[in-house]
Amino acid sequence: MTDTPVNDTRKAELLSTKVEHIDIKSFDARPIVDAMKKMSFTSRDLGRATEIYNQMLADPDxxxxxxxxxxxxxxxxxxxxxxxxxxxMVDCIVATGATIVDMDFFEGLGHKHYQALEVPDDDTLRSLYIDRIYDTYIDEEQLQDCDFTINKIANSLEPRAYSSRAFIREMGKYLVEHGKKENSLVKLAYEHDVPIFCPAFVDSSAGFGLVKHQVDAMKAGKPYLTIDAIADFRELTDIKIKAGETGLLMIGGGVPKNFIQDTVVCAEILGHEDVAVHKYAVQITVADVRDGACSSSTLQEAASWGKVSTAIEQMVFAEAGSVMPLLASDAYHRGHWKTRAKRKWASIFQ
Incomplete structure (x- = not known):
């Protein structure tokens, strides 16, 4: 941060309306999803995607x-x-570092995201230390608190290699002891033994905190912690080998999408040729399929690589924030989760 004074009054005006996270228990989406199944275009795609997710939940294996x-x-x-x-309703999570650190862990520390009721010049936002995600604001000073908390956690751990899963588990433990939000994904995953993997973990606020941890340790001539991305891949593949039948609920694409799909190929490379492709797959994305990029590759394309089955899959081309509440609320109220066995995959690494 620079020494330039911040206009606190103007900053407070822009950060006056908090984003309120939707509660899927507060409404029953089953009637509208049932109606959308009888429509066409994206509505019908969402209806089928919701059916597939319910199939995953109802499948005991x-x-x-x-x-x-x-x-x-x-x-x-x-x-x-x-x-x-x-x-x-989920047994394993693969996500971007931003989702886990800059967003969830950030709010777990007591910070908030804000609706951008107006979007002034972005240089003005920078002068106020406000970061923008489209029409959502984040207080950069609060985000730096997140960076330094990651640094604090790293400094408290034995200086060795950790998978992102292992480090995120320590973040969950920290939130149990010091967090200010009960409904944090990182905290709940720790409590329910649901492993979280971030294959590009340092591409987030975690990166700043971990770089500072390493630089400070190097200056002091001490050993330091590292994040082992290969261990991430090995551990997630180990879950796939032990799990057998799997289903994917994918929001967006990018590295997390490819990472989870590649576990099938990795298992084969390790000699487990009997490991099945992912049986169920749903992807919600706005990525254009015409440019050949990984994020826009369809589930059908992934089948050619031996990653997923084409029998029970559905692409939904929509902005996920507008359709995930319907899919999740429908599945919650149909209640297949009530009889599911808890996998507790994180416990196999303890």
Whole structure:
């Protein structure tokens, strides 16, 4: 931060309206989803995607992996994802570092995201230390508190290599002891033994805190902590091998999407040729399929790589914040989660 004074009055005006995260228990989306199944276009796609997610929940042999990329957590879906963990509706999470650190852990520390009721010049926002995600604001000074908390956690741990899953578990433990939000995904995942993987973990506020941890340790001539991305891949593949039947609920694309799909190929490389492709798959995305990029690759394309089955899959081309509340509320109220066995996959690494 610079020494330039911040206009606190103007900053308070812009950060006056908090984002309120949707509560999927407060409304029953089953009637509207049932009606959308009888429509066409994206409505029918969402109806089928919801049916597939309910199939995953009803299948006693299916481990469900929630895959999150993008900014839906900051935009109002944070409590939605937390409820999926709390109600045993997901067994494993693969996400971007921003989703887990800059958004969920950030709010777990007591900070908030804000609606941008007006968007002034972004240089003005910078002068006020306000970060913008489309029409959502984050207080940069609060985000730096998140950075330094990550640094504090790293300094408290044995200086060795950790998978992102192992480090995020320590973050969850920290929130249990010091957090200010009960409904935090990171905290609940720790309490319910649901592992969280961030294959690009340092591409987030965690990166700043961990770099400071390493630089300070190097200056002092001391050993330091590192994040082992290979261990991430190995551990997630180990879950896939042990789980057998799996289903994917994917929001967005990017690295998390490819990472979870690649576990099938990795298992084969390790000699487990009997490991099945992901049986169920739903992806909600706005990525254009024409540019050949990984984030826009369809589930059908992934089948050619031996990653997913084409039998029970559905692409939904929509902004996830507008359709995930319907899908999740429908599944919550149909109640298949009530009889699901808890997998507790995080416990296999303890």
């Amino acid at each position: 299916c481990t469900i992996c929630l895959v999150i990329a993008g900014s839906t957590s900051a935009g109002g879906c944070m409590d939605l994802y937390a409820e999926l963990v709390k109600s045993n």
